[in-house]
Amino acid sequence: MNAITVENVWKEYGDQIVLENLNLSIAPRAFVALVGPSGCGKTTFLRMLLGQERPTRGRILLDGAPLPPEPGPDRGVVYQRYSVFPHLTVLGNVMIGTELRGARLLGRRFGAARRALADDSRAMLAEVGLAGSEDKYPAQLSGGMQQRLALAQALMMKPRVLLLDEPFGALDPGIRADIHKLMKRLWNEVPMTVVMVTHDLREAFTLATRILAFERLRDRPEERLRYGATLSRDIDVWPPRIAGRTTLYDADIPPGQDDLTAFGQVPGTTRHTGAADHAAHSPLA
Amino acid sequence: MRLINRHPGRAARLFLGSLPFLILVVAYLVASAARLADNPGDKLLPALSSFAQAIETMALTPDRRTGAYLLWSDTWASLTRLWAGLGIATAITLVMGLAIGVLPVMRALLAPVVAFASMVPPLALLPILFIALGLGETSKIALIVIGVTPFLIRDLSLAAAALPREMIVKAETLSASTWLIALRVVLPQVMPRLLDSLRLQLGPAFLFLIAAEAISADSGLGYRIFLVRRYLSMDIIFPYVAWITLLAVAMDLGLGGLRRLMFPWWGLEGRR
Ligand SMILES: Nc1ncnc2c1ncn2[C@@H]1O[C@H](COP(=O)(O)OP(=O)(O)OP(=O)(O)O)[C@@H](O)[C@H]1O
Ligand SMILES: [Mg+2]
Numbered sequence: 001m002n003a004i005t006v007e008n009v010w011k012e013y014g015d016q017i018v019l020e021n022l023n024l025s026i027a028p029r030a031f032v033a034l035v036g037p038s039g040c041g042k043t044t045f046l047r048m049l050l051g052q053e054r055p056t057r058g059r060i061l062l063d064g065a066p067l068p069p070e071p072g073p074d075r076g077v078v079y080q081r082y083s084v085f086p087h088l089t090v091l092g093n094v095m096i097g098t099e100l101r102g103a104r105l106l107g108r109r110f111g112a113a114r115r116a117l118a119d120d121s122r123a124m125l126a127e128v129g130l131a132g133s134e135d136k137y138p139a140q141l142s143g144g145m146q147q148r149l150a151l152a153q154a155l156m157m158k159p160r161v162l163l164l165d166e167p168f169g170a171l172d173p174g175i176r177a178d179i180h181k182l183m184k185r186l187w188n189e190v191p192m193t194v195v196m197v198t199h200d201l202r203e204a205f206t207l208a209t210r211i212l213a214f215e216r217l218r219d220r221p222e223e224r225l226r227y228g229a230t231l232s233r234d235i236d237v238w239p240p241r242i243a244g245r246t247t248l249y250d251a252d253i254p255p256g257q258d259d260l261t262a263f264g265q266v267p268g269t270t271r272h273t274g275a276a277d278h279a280a281h282s283p284l285a
Numbered sequence: 286m287r288l289i290n291r292h293p294g295r296a297a298r299l300f301l302g303s304l305p306f307l308i309l310v311v312a313y314l315v316a317s318a319a320r321l322a323d324n325p326g327d328k329l330l331p332a333l334s335s336f337a338q339a340i341e342t343m344a345l346t347p348d349r350r351t352g353a354y355l356l357w358s359d360t361w362a363s364l365t366r367l368w369a370g371l372g373i374a375t376a377i378t379l380v381m382g383l384a385i386g387v388l389p390v391m392r393a394l395l396a397p398v399v400a401f402a403s404m405v406p407p408l409a410l411l412p413i414l415f416i417a418l419g420l421g422e423t424s425k426i427a428l429i430v431i432g433v434t435p436f437l438i439r440d441l442s443l444a445a446a447a448l449p450r451e452m453i454v455k456a457e458t459l460s461a462s463t464w465l466i467a468l469r470v471v472l473p474q475v476m477p478r479l480l481d482s483l484r485l486q487l488g489p490a491f492l493f494l495i496a497a498e499a500i501s502a503d504s505g506l507g508y509r510i511f512l513v514r515r516y517l518s519m520d521i522i523f524p525y526v527a528w529i530t531l532l533a534v535a536m537d538l539g540l541g542g543l544r545r546l547m548f549p550w551w552g553l554e555g556r557r
Binding site for chain 1: 462
């Protein structure tokens with residue numbers, strides 16, 4: 001069964017059509033990178049997967065069942081900003097999900113339950129490389145550390161789907177390479193499907209199993225309102241990565257140099273998206 | 286070096302900060318000495334010795350009629366009214382401000398009436414309060430509550446509504462219910478703001494307190510000032526005003542300190 005199925009989804013804001021006629025399905029454990037020009041509706045799409053926005057038309061299925069109409073613990077999210085709570089310490093940020101789920105009245109754990117949770121949370125923090133920063137507040141962390149914290153916080157809920165909206169966009173290249181390694185490892189170890197919006201094609205090819213490109217096929221000024229963006233490219237990254245298994249690809253090429261776009265051709269097989277006629281305009285062509 | 290880049294050192298800051306106070310005191314002493322030289326019976330600008338004597342009478346000598354130390358009993362009476370008023374206002378604000386800030390339904394229900402209520406001039410309501418609630422403590426406390434609550438509610442609900450939407454969604458993905466979002470995500474993040482707006486409302490709260498006491502009371506700082514005004518007792522009025530100011534300053538600093546103590550994360554993000 002597909003982890004995520006998107007059927008004939010349209011999204012309009014008032015008169016403006018943002019996304020039109022999206023059809024796609026995402027396999028469980030896939031790592032999908034979503035690319036496209038600014039303003040083409042990537043965040044909007046992610047918000048629909050999250051349940052924060054509803055499609056104007058069409059439907060979205062999660063593990064075969066209709067998507068719940070509001071965000072829930074089965075779908076985790078990490079944004080570029082505002083992902084962690086500024087009023088909680090690093091440890092508090094990792095603990096809060098479990099506390100909220102377990103203590104429906106006060107949202108806090110006490111005594112032995114709290115100590116056990118704190119131990120789990122410390123283990124998770126160590127996992128993302130934040131051991132030793134437990135008592136700091138997010139504002140005292142660097143951007144990269146904040147995003148690691150956001151990942152740890154989201155992963156504590158063991159979400160089936162992890163949604164990432166340009167999570168590493170604001171990080172400098174060195175830190176980004178580190179966090180890519182972490183992201184790969186987490187995806188290999190945690191049984192989840194990942195959808196990540198990024199502006200960085202290199203990042204997309206470094207991490208993803210599949211790359212989706214959204215694009216407006218008609219982008220003249222007078223057409224802008226009436227035509228939305230749609231899926232213009234759908235590429236399976238090759239050689240295939242399989243979650244839980246380090247691929248040949250990952251083993252062969254040292255981290256940071258696994259950028260196949262540099263060779264001037266797209267490594268992967270392109271699926272038919274229904275938009276192939278327009279592919280000549282694609283920046284990926 | 287440009288003036289804009291010159292930062293006074295610690296000692297210089299202390300000196301600069303106390304300079305205006307010194308100038309005020311000196312100016313007062315000069316003016317008072319000049320008037321007293323003209324007319325030793327002048328009551329308008331009494332000498333320091335008269336202040337000392339008035340303070341001694343008010344603070345350290347029991348009143349002949351009641352046996353109370355007037356400054357302290359006045360202070361106690363006023364502060365209980367003030368604190369009762371501010372406490373009730375804060376409680377109402379927490380419930381209504383959070384509800385308006387977090388729940389769209391409550392915003393639709395309550396935001397217009399709160400916006401409307403905040404435009405009613407509270408002092409104009411004072412006669413109504415006296416008539417409806419009598420001349421006792423209730424009407425004075427009610428005036429403070431009515432005077433500061435609408436502002437506090439609007440400020441708190443704006444602060445709650447201004448939290449990034451992402452943060453609320455994030456809490457939902459961490460399985461929080463509406464109640465838990467309010468309790469663990471919104472409330473702690475708006476509390477520092479509430480303490481700050483309480484500080485800003487100390488001035489108005491004292492204004493309403495003194496106005497109510499001036500009109501009808503048998504004790505209180507405002508009552509005393511307006512009572513001795515009849516005898517032109519500047520030697521009592523000045524120390525009372527200074528004392529009220531000091532109380533307000535102390536409460537302001539206290540609330541600021543409480544905020545720093547309880548919410549150490551506040552301000553870390555370069556917000557101030
Ligand atoms: N709440 C909203 N109301 C009205 N229009 C909106 C709303 N949210 C997004 N839009 C519009 O939808 C379009 C797509 O926005 P979206 O944020 O999804 O783009 P994006 O692909 O994420 O861009 P970027 O790469 O810059 O983040 C934009 O034209 C935007 O103006
Ligand atoms: Mg976006």
